[in-house]
Amino acid sequence: MPTVKIVILKHQKKDDDTWNVKIRITHERKSSYIATSHYVGMDLINKKTFELKERNNPIYDLVMTDVLRIREEISKLGHTVDLYSAKGLSELIKEKLSNKPNGINFFDFGYAYADKIIKEGRRVGENYRIAVHKFEEFIGGRNILFSDITSSLLMKYDEYLRGQRSKCGIGNISDSGVRLYMSKIQAIFNQAKLTYNDEETGIIRIQNNPFVKYKIPKIPMTRKKSLSVEQIRSIKSCRIPDNMTGVLVARDVFVMSFLMAGMNTVDMYYLGEAVDGRLEYERRKTRTRRADKAFISIKIEPELLPYIERYKDSLGDRAFNFFVRYATHKQFVHKVNTHLKTIGSILEIPDLTFYAARHSWATIARNECGISMDDVSMCLNHKSGHDVTDTYIRKDWSVIDRANRKVLDYVFGDSISNTSSINSDL
Structure with missing residues (x-):
């Protein structure tokens, strides 16, 4: 003692x-x-x-x-x-x-942490801010310390969330929604412990861990978002009236993503000019969490050339002019997904989203073209899982080139004839 x-x-x-x-x-x-x-x-x-x-x-x-x-x-x-x-x-x-408040305010730290992530250019910061705000609605104010957050409080919050309408307005928040909110609360809790606790010196300012008893719902098994080859072809050839510019852009961006091995909209928005026939960038979603800054190099295939010409940035600052057409990358992402619903209705593809292009490319590459899981992972710019080996082996971008070419040949067949059909659509 x-x-x-x-x-x-x-x-x-x-x-x-x-x-x-x-x-x-x-x-x-x-x-x-x-x-x-x-x-x-x-x-x-x-x-x-x-x-x-x-x-x-x-x-x-x-x-x-x-x-x-x-x-x-x-x-x-x-x-x-x-x-x-x-x-x-x-x-x-x-x-x-010192008579200071005994503990650390959850909301002061939570909002500050969300703002920090946003300033780093990571979109997930918005999700953190939304999660903290939702928790504030439940608490009814900002006067709560980390030490006040117990497993029983989280269980009540879980019940509260399930009684709320879902974002889409159809039904109440499901396990997936509860997991989205709760996982951010847990991440903030863990980050606060890293910030304020020092086990080596015995400084423990946040002692409790309510997530030992309260368990976040597991990720439910969901239907895969990948499309069939026929559906990919139908999206590419879908005729859009000239007065529906937003829908036309959404169709093209979806196809462009597929042609670039599943590139995300936010990366497309900020993508720089081509270098020696290649599009090179750092994936914004994971660049701050990886030693290689999630860098990737994609070869420009012939099928992509008409789209590059159509959406070319006249000033030459970026590869595409989406940053001129849309004020922010958030607006770009939102508009593309909204207009893809129209295309989905036309083609009878339910719940069509932009991410289906990435999922479809990966599924076709693996299941139809026999490309290895490791190579598919490299094409998607995922972390390899071979951290030590990665330090010895130089990235060979031809692996991605061969895989992408194999997928495009499988889906679209003869690249020359398909290029001419693209031009007629544009």
Whole structure:
């Protein structure tokens, strides 16, 4: 059990012949000191023991009040006191003695963390902000600490979420929706622990973990979003009236993604000009989480050339002019997915989304063209899972070139005849 004592360190004499009165916390044979606001001269120090005099000493009485409070706070910790070092205990006690709020506000940290991710250019930051805001709606304000969040509170929040209408307005929030909100709360909780706790020095400012008892719903098995070869061809050849520009762009962007091995809309929006017949970029979704910055190089195939010409940026700043047509990449993503619903209705493809291009490319590559899972993963710019090996082997972009060419030949057949048909559609 830690011991608490008033001490004066003889070697820390100040120029005015006074010493600071300190409180020493000793735990597991190590000591840490808390400086008080009191300074004393030799008249209040026992010359033999060099300790603060107890009798008729108002400073002793004041400091002893803090000592008693510290002992009480340590007693409240119970068996968890073993998690702390002497230094960790002193840091905890200093917070309590300063009369600051005992703990860290969840919403202050949560919103700040979401803003940090947004500033890094990661779209997932918006999801964090939405999740924190939803939790704030449930709590009814921002006055809650991490220590206040218990498993029972999360269970009530889970029940609350399931009673809310889903984003699409059809039915209530499902397991997937609950998982989306709860996973962000858990991620914020873990990040706060990394920020404020230091197990090595025993500084544990966030002790609780409500996710030990509360379990986030597992990812439900969903229907794969991949399309058949015939459906891909029908989207490419779908005739769009001239007055439906947004729908035409959505059709073209979907096909362009397929022709570029499943490139995402946000990467298409920011994509720079071609370099030696290749499109090279860092995947924005994962570039901040990977040592290689998620860099990838895609060869421009003949089928893509008409689309490059049509959506060419006249100023030459980027590969495509989508950043001129749409104010933000969010608007671009939203408009494309909205107009793809129209195409889906025309072609009787239910729930058509842009991501189906990426899923379809991967499924056809693996199941129809016999391309290995590792090569499909490389084409999709996924993390390989061979971290050590990756440091030895230089990326060979011809692997992606061969795989993409094989898929395009399988789906569209003769590239020359298909290129001319594209031109007629455009």
